[in-house]
Structure formats: C-alpha cells, structure tokens
Amino acid sequence: MKKFVFLLLSAVLFLTPFSVSAQNERQVIREGSRESMKIALTFDDGPHPYRTDDVLRLLEQYGIRATFFVIGENVSYYPEPFKRTVAAGHEIGNHTYHHKLLSETCEKTIEEEIRKTDDIIFRTAGYRPKIFRPPEGAYSDCALKAAKSMDYSVILWTVDTRDWEKPPVQVIVDNVMKNVKGGSILLFHDYMHKNAQTLEALEILIPKLLEKGYEFVTVSELIA
Numbered sequence: 001m002k003k004f005v006f007l008l009l010s011a012v013l014f015l016t017p018f019s020v021s022a023q024n025e026r027q028v029i030r031e032g033s034r035e036s037m038k039i040a041l042t043f044d045d046g047p048h049p050y051r052t053d054d055v056l057r058l059l060e061q062y063g064i065r066a067t068f069f070v071i072g073e074n075v076s077y078y079p080e081p082f083k084r085t086v087a088a089g090h091e092i093g094n095h096t097y098h099h100k101l102l103s104e105t106c107e108k109t110i111e112e113e114i115r116k117t118d119d120i121i122f123r124t125a126g127y128r129p130k131i132f133r134p135p136e137g138a139y140s141d142c143a144l145k146a147a148k149s150m151d152y153s154v155i156l157w158t159v160d161t162r163d164w165e166k167p168p169v170q171v172i173v174d175n176v177m178k179n180v181k182g183g184s185i186l187l188f189h190d191y192m193h194k195n196a197q198t199l200e201a202l203e204i205l206i207p208k209l210l211e212k213g214y215e216f217v218t219v220s221e222l223i224a
C-alpha cells in the first residue's frame, strides 16, 4: 500500500512539476462582483498591424472601454496601433514578452518576460500596467510570485470565447450569451491568424449585451 501511495505521489509530482499552492491560487482573479451588471471585454496577444485598429473602431462606435493584454514583442513590432489603444483610454495588461508558457518553468526568465514587457509598454506609451495575464492561463507558484513581487494582479477570465479556434460567428455569440453574467471577464483575441471572426461576433454581441443591461468597464474597474 505504501508503495502504491508513493508511486501515485511520484506520478502526480511528475505530471505537475511546478504546482500552485491554495494560498497563491487565491491571488488569481477570474471575475468581478456578480452583484453588478459590469463586465469586461479583454483582448489578448496584440497589438496587431490592423486587427487591433478594427477592434478599436468598433469599441469607439459604442463608447466602450476594454482591456488589452499585449505581448511585449508585438508592441515592439507595432508601436502605432499600441499607442492608439492607450490614447483611446483602454486599459493595458502585461501578457509577457514572447507569449511564454509559464507553467513549465521556474526560472528567472519569468521575471524577465514580465519586466521586459513592462519596459516596452512604458517606453512606447508612458503607461504602467497593473494587471498581468499568463499566456494560455497557465501558471505556477513561481509565476504568481514573480507577478506579485512586481505588484501585478493576475487576471484570467470567466468566459473563454475560443475565438482563436475560428469557430463560426454564431458559435462565439451563443457561447458568450449563454455563459455571461454580472462580473464576467470575457476573453477575445485581437492578434490571430486570418479568418478568425472575433470582430464579426463583437458586432453582434455588443448591442445584445447592452440591450440586456450590461455595462462595459475595464478589468481594473471591474475588480475595484
């Protein structure tokens, strides 16, 4: 029996080399208060040379502010759409420099990934982000510790639209309408390969959500 328990433990440790303690897990935010009608649109992986502007135009049309979790490397490639995002009053979050999967490493690179992104965001637009989203929502105690040491709040999401899988527009719309509730953080992408239908889905979703009484706020406003 002892041997069995030992083998089982070894297997668990082997499968999850960098675990997350319950205490650190509480640091991860997935939603705001369910008692309000506030929700937050979030866009990951940008800036993109033109898709970011497409999203900005749509948001401006409705006077909505959203949150963009940017990749540092993309900010260095496409500083102009990034500056326009900041100038339009949207919130910016840190999404690492190379979109590195943080659950598989416990090295100093995590801190470097976050700090380098912080630096380019500040150098490009004079902006200091307060929120961090680990790529693919994958993290370890090390990643959470690094984020905390830099005063970052760690933000995941309530509803994953899976827009990057390029589902039909109606699938994205139905997924959101079925799962959204007050306090929801909705995950979209403004950087993706062609044929993703994020924008088309948003064109339908935004008026629908407004009609239901939802109010769009930034992530920091949602969790304040």
Ligand SMILES: [Zn+2]
Pocket: 044, 045, 095, 099, 135, 136
């Ligand atoms: Zn991402």
